[in-house]
Amino acid sequence: xxxxxxxxxxxxxxxxxxxxxxxxxxxxxxxxxxxxxxxxxxxxxxxxxxxxxxxxxxxxxxxxxxxxxxxxxxxxxxxxxxxxxxxxxxxxxxxxxxxxxxxxxxxxxxxxxxxxxxxxxxxxxxxxxxxxxxxxxxxxxxxxxxxxxxxxxxx
Numbered sequence: 094x095x096x097x098x099x100x101x102x103x104x105x106x107x108x109x110x111x112x113x114x115x116x117x118x119x120x121x122x123x124x125x126x127x128x129x130x131x132x133x134x135x136x137x138x139x140x141x142x143x144x145x146x147x148x149x150x151x152x153x154x155x156x157x158x159x160x161x162x163x164x165x166x167x168x169x170x171x172x173x174x175x176x177x178x179x180x181x182x183x184x185x186x187x188x189x190x191x192x193x194x195x196x197x198x199x200x201x202x203x204x205x206x207x208x209x210x211x212x213x214x215x216x217x218x219x220x221x222x223x224x225x226x227x228x229x230x231x232x233x234x235x236x237x238x239x240x241x242x243x244x245x246x247x248x
Contacts, residue, residue, distance in 0.1 A: 134194035135225045135245075139232035142169070142198075142223060143241040145187060146212075150239060152185035153212040160185065161208025164200055164223075167192050172208050179207050192225075199224040210236075 146162070149171055153160040159174035160182060170189035173182040192198070200209060200223045210221045220237040224245075232245040 133227055133230040133232075134192070134196050135227035135230040135232045138190075138192045138194075138196045138198075138225045138227075139234050139243055139245075141190060142225065142234050143243060145169075145171070145190070146234070146236050146241050149185070149187055150212045150216070150218065152187065153214045154216050156185065157214045159211050159214060160187075161211040162221075164198060164209045165191075166197055169198065174211070194227060196225055196227045199226065 149160045149162065152158075156173075161172040161174065161179055163170050163172055163179075168189065168191040171182040171185065171187040172179040173184070174180075200221070210219070212218055216239060218236070218239070220235065222236075223234045225232050225234065230245070232243055235242045235244070
């Protein structure tokens, strides 16, 4: 039996397949680099603040305690009123948040002696506005009548 020389040479060599895969990988990498970045840092921080505000309101209502929001330029923490003073809140699962990523928190509510904003255990709360900025994006978080609204870029 004689082998036909054409049938022995048919197909691709391993080297050819590897070269094609390398070219495809480089094209995919170049395409990934041209895609826009994910969610802006200010939007992620605003989403987290909105969720924490809703959780804090629920915690205030269920526990019967006032829960306060103490602001920092680049983060926030929750406190609980014990009848005499505001204490760090370690019971409701609301942990302090430091934004990082160049995100800054701005608010007209000022943290002086107590929290800048507090949540009443009756569920009747004042309106509060917070602005989160990352140098490029700006998102406003408004807490009003138990509702949290986000407005701004990416909201």
